[in-house]
Amino acid sequence: MSAIADQLVAYAREKRLSAQTLRRWQSWAAEDQTALLAVAKGLQLNENQLRDFLDWLEEIVAREGGATRDVLMRAELRRPLESKLSRNDKLRGVKDALRKIRYPRLSQLEDDLRAAIKALDLGERVRVSFPPTLEGNEVMVEVKACSVQELHARLVQIQQKLADGSLQRVFTLLDEV
């Protein structure tokens, strides 16, 4: 067995990976196996996390062409990978970056919605959120109030955002791609 094959088996043993996940990883080109192993070791990926990486990386390559190792070398992934963050924060950063590559238009739309909601500037007592993965057509507006006066003030604030069209923008964005 080659060195990389041994290293994959050793990692699989250490992380108790399923035979199926290991087989799938082993089916990649040796250079791609090596590139992912470096990331997996750095982030201490377990079975479920590794499976997500395998899914997304294969799907990115299927869509865009190229090689997995090239995807893993992209600056947006290297940045969190090479940062001094904790392992958990690093993992979150890499997964976010990978998701943006895997779901470019969905991620862009989510970013735009977040920006539009932030621009509403409704404060911490009014929360506007959109459905997960943008499925459905409901925007949720939560209002916290300790008194009728506060509730009234918040509703007036929301009314202003309705009148100036900035809340409409959030609903409109749900459809824009």
Add this chain to the structure above:
Amino acid sequence: MSRSLSVSESGTEQMKLYQPNEILIEQGEEHAAVVRRALVRLPHVPVRIVEKGWERDGLPGSEEDTFAAGKKRLLFTRRRSAFLEHCPAGTSGLVCCNYLVVSLISNCPMDCSYCFLQEYLASNPTLKVYTNVEDLLLQVATAIDRHPTQQFRVGTGELSDSLALDPVLGFSADLVPFFAVRKNALLEFKTKTNCVDGLLTLDPKDRVVVAWSMTPPAIIDTEEHQTASFSARLAAARRVQAAGYKLGFHFDPLIEYPDWERGYYDTISQIFSTIDPGRIAWVSLGSLRMAPTLRGTVRRRFPHTRILSGEQVACADGKWRTFQALRVKMYRTILRWLKDAAPQVPHYMCMETAAVWEKVWGYTPNCDKDVARTLTAPNLIPA
């Protein structure tokens, strides 16, 4: 690419006749008409008579891909449960079109990478053909004759392609004359083949729709294995149209890929420059949808597929679809092209939520019967 086509002497592309590795006949079914027809048309295939429940001890120990192996093992058996069922697409929370299905065949000789049968019939060791077609006809007659003022649409393409095995089994000769004389039912064959020769000598009397599932050639060539090419499907559609059949087209699954706009635009242009829209009964749209377990199966059986690489997310019914905003954009775009090409043809969506209907059509049907009524009586479409 895998395609079972050859070119006939007349120059038309022909799909190769389905060749199973083995024919199994359940004891007592040896003399069924469909069995006799198949044995004549497949004279060199080994035949084995088996007892009911033979699968328990009659199968090879282990097969790497039971589903694929099952496609090559043709079993003739009786259907003991009801033939006539409501289309399972009528899942709670989704708008459905009140479609009925009958299944004379379970499993399909073709092998589309996205096919739900891979999951539904995952451990199914055979391609099953039901011999008691007379029971099916009786059940359908009983149901539709009981409601003479109601219009029914009945399809055979749920658990198999409607026509892929017709050159072997000849079921169309049982079904077309039966539906041709009924005033309140339409039969729909759904196919990805050009196996239409059996239809051409029958008179459908406007009661039979032959419908093609259509995707751009780039998808057909890479994901719809052993099916007829786009041009072969279109040529077959022309032939059945000339023979008096109504046509249907299903852009289902609608697949998002990098060049989808050009692909679908060209596909629609070619269809409507070839086919008389006046003879089209309906066109449907339906996004690619997959249960999570099916995605795993697809990944295993088709490691090089690109079908999973779209921006698909889990929806409320648990199935993965292209995320809503992009899906709606695809529906709107394609619907606009379809309406430009043939404004009078009824369109509908399959397995979509009321929210998506609202965004695409600007309204949500009040009930399933709204959609069904539009499709069985196109003159009722609101202006």
